[in-house]
Amino acid sequence: MNPASPTTGRAPRRRRSANRVPITVYVALGAMVFFSVFPLYWMFVVATTDSATATSLPPHVLPGGNFLHLANLVFETVPFVQALVNSVIISTTIGVGQAVLCALAGFAFAKLQFPGRNTLFLIVVLTMTVPAQLAIIPQYLIMSQLDWVDTLQAVIVPGLVTAFGIFWMRQHMVGTLNDELMHAARVDGATTWQIFWRIAFPLVRPAAFVLGLFGFVNAWNDFLWPFIVLKSPEQYTAQIAIKALQNNRDIDLGLAMSGSFLATLPLLVLFVFVGRRLVQGIMEGAFKG
């Protein structure tokens, strides 16, 4: 078939060498790892020494032994444990909510016929364009009306389902779920819900998982809205707690950085445990699909 391959007998060896990853790629990937990790590492360096490290020249690049002291100070200054618990509750609910609710809506937009479908989907995409910064005041007014100010659901509920997630899940439903399979299931008497829950959702589970994870991380790192709507220290999220470590004019960088590092740590742990399964899962899925 291929005129360029002269000796078919050596095909297996040739195939391996042709598709081997060249060393330059590893060098490039190594550089990428360095640039990706360096700012976080450096944050850790400042968090283990003190603020003077941040601007010492030549740069100070080794961690010191001050971390426990600063970490202690973080826990003493703000209700950090409570803040972490709140962040976990908020982020998990939002992550799970987004994965399921966006998949459901994405499924409807991709695979079901109903009047107004295209118009409704256009509206979904358009809602992404509303600048979030100005929605703050009207949203705050609504939360006041609901008497939700200073409660966790004021942060959770608006984030449970996003246009971005619907758009994302719809793209995946279009590409993954084929119509014959759906048709066959319908002939067998499966309800739409069953088709979604038993067929469609398992097919797009990796994408839904990615979405849920991203929803989790975004909620974890979200600052502006929780900051406006949560006021009491017992309702703080991790990000607000970090913010509370800093005064407006006197920033103790060592303290701020150890707070930030401590707030990032749970996400890193999550990624080591879940993320590994995630990226591997993605790859394994490829073989089965």
Add this chain to the structure above:
Amino acid sequence: MKRVNTIAVFAAAVLLASGCSEGSGDDDGSGFEFWSFTGINQKIDVDAYTKAHPDAKIKLTEVGSTTETAQALTAALAGGKVPDLVLIQGDDLPKFMQAPENFVDLTTLGADKIKGDYLDWVMSQSTTGDKIVGIPTDVGGMAIAYRTDLFKAAGLPTDREQVSKLWPTWDAFTEVGKQYVQATGKPFLDNTPTSIFYQAVNQGTERYYDADHKLSYDKNPQVKAAFDLTLKVFASGISAKQGSFSTGWTAGMSKGDFAVVSAPAWMLNAIRTNAPGTTGKWDIATIPGGSGNWGGSYLAIPKRAKNPKAAWKYIAEMQSPAGQLANFLAKGNLPTTPSVYTDPQLVGREEPFFSNAPIGKIYTQSVVNVKPFYIGPDDATVGSELLNTLTSVEQGKVDPANAWDTALTNVKNALRG
């Protein structure tokens, strides 16, 4: 199925968490909710108050920076849950004074009886007509912080009395700066926009508004003079061009890359936290021109507050001359009540970080002679545009010759909308 259970568990967790938070019912008459900003340490006052009144349940929230606190207050006033007591920074106050109906007129609670305790010009900023909106908690008297070790190395005197005598005027200050630069080859001052302009413009008899409460920044010769002075000091080459509170400013301060910072009373804390390694190396001298004020805050009670009486009781007690003196001794916020300015405890208070400088004595001197001027709702806008233009000059982005015209254009643009 497993997944559904997980969702149910988390939904329950959320309900539980929110249920817990709603159980904070009070209204027993002595409790109230208090919003402050960070960095001013109202906790000391709150702790002292709850110690004296164990039945008083105060819920103190440090909302964020001064601006963020003002923003949160605005949102709350616009239709949210308001606190019973709120701390407003002086620069943000004029905006709220535009709509005094949002706050309790404190004269109804007894403010008219104690208003004489406070500096007139400070009180006038929170008074409109016969209504009093806020009680002043502190003022930002002015002085100059300088590094004794660096002064010594440059062959300059280090004693605070002598240093103060070196610069009766800003021109003399500039000359000292030039000497320093010549002797050391290093810049003298952190920057000119904040350290010169914001000080000098606050030393006049009028600022951006005239006596009739009309904007006059473009006509007031005092503003122009402060602006030109800043350009002159910059041209003399003594500035390190490190914008206040920037990364480089903090680093330069720790490393001794400049020797002088203009220091309103609240700046002392910033120096302490930003350059903890320089303890004992600083001292404080009087400011050229003698007097001036920058900063200060007020306590106010929103109209819809649920516990205004408890909040007022707190104000009356903690912001009394004795209360402010106690706060000064603990935390260093400069009192607004002149009756304690001669108190031996205030005069005798020494600050170890700043070579035991008697900060109470130095700073109160700068505020007793301040001439009151009207501060209007657009003051912050005008001030920050003028400052920004001067910063652009330092960054080499605006030609000093065009700076004033550029500044006026920028202010005009900023005042629209």
Add this chain to the structure above:
Amino acid sequence: MTTTLSPATSAGTTRGPSRYRHVQQGVRERLAPYGYVAPFFVLFLIFGLFPLLFTFYVALFDWDLIGERHFVGLDNFSELVHDPRFWGALRNTFSIWVLSTVPQLLIALGLAHVLNHVRLRAATLFRMSVLVPYVTSVAATTIVFAQLFDRDYGMLNWFLELLGFPHVDFTASVWGSHVMIALMIAWRWTGYNTLLYLASLQTVSRDLFEAAAMDGANSWQQFRHITIPSLRPIIVFTVVTSTIFGLQTFTEPLLVNPVGGLTCGAARQCQTLTLFLYEQAFGRFHFGYGAAVAVALFVMVVIVAAINYLLVTRIRSERP
């Protein structure tokens, strides 16, 4: 995954569904799609549409949020057209958007292709580390970047000096600050987009790459002829969303200048439109004017997004 499901569904074929149940179910089935999209629309009505309409309404007023509201018609908009700060912010927004989005998506594509490679060693390590920037708190990394780029004490300028170059005052200049912010954005979101691409690449059969390699296609050819075409729907998706979010860049310019506050520098050199509207609404309490900026931004993003949406539908119709 598909294989495990198929037996279950085919087992049902033998049982003919009753006609009556079918009709009763029919009504429910026809309403089902609305039920599935309902959660979004209910939340959207409350937390999305109301704020949007509110914004359009407020844009017609002169309102400081706590005082009286004065109806001014379209005055805010005519002010806006003549406001150099608005045009400056528009320029900054587009400049930062282009500088950050284009390299970010290109690098993400390349990375996804390489990381998808079947023979890549330590692939999990690499895949995980591209995500580190994404999980790191924005506020903290902004502080870190601001320090690395500092004029006198930053590591970057220290290196420049070692190499014999003069120091660059990144935050002060237009281009310097744009490059710096774009870099922060690209740094943060490249790994995120890489993972989006990776997650989608899994639907592409691994055999396709193997077969291509066997036919002598090099990595670049595989990238062009397999990776790109099969990722097309997701590429369009990322282009649309990063356009929408890129034009709303807010946090980085807000935090990069720790105290410069809401203007991102003395000359507003990196103030984006969202930051400008935030400054007007919350810094100056010109809520009506801020709303007008929001409406202008909204219209602009809608136009750009509409162009992209046409792209989406066109590409979909190309696919069988």
